[in-house]
């Protein structure tokens with residue numbers, strides 16, 4: 001088994017894909033309100049919200065443990081409604097040399113599809129592939145969707 005990998009998942013998103021993109025672009029701090037069990041906080045550390053190069057620190061609970069991830073917003077593509085986050089500090093870097101989390105929103109007829117892609121390089125052979133992290137971001141996506149469906 002090599003050290004690098006790429007996991008992705010695509011789900012139907014029954015609320016507005018534009019709003020989903022906007023939340024992560026301009027209001028990431030709102031995510032903790034919509035998914036309080038999973039996301040406990042989000043602070044802007046550098047730069048301006050919604051711009052490439054800005055640095056965000058997430059406090060989240062993954063596999064029952066409280067974790068921190070500092071991420072740089074590496075790219076924002078309005079056209080594809082996509083954002084790529086690169087983890088630059090935090091618990092995940094005890095397992096992965098590099099880890100990026102990218103989402104994009106596709107239109108499929110009248111339905112929006114949200115795709116998350118995790119690209120990573122493990123620090124050593126016996127590090128697990130980040131399957132539970134992929135499940136985590138899908139759960140966060142569902143929480144955001146449910147929040148907007150209720151609103």
Ligand SMILES: CC[C@@H](C)C[C@@H](CC)C(C)C
Pocket residue numbers: 031039058060069085101137140
């Ligand atoms: C590193 C796991 C979480 C904190 C990632 C976040 C944005 C990419 C989360 C809100 C999906």
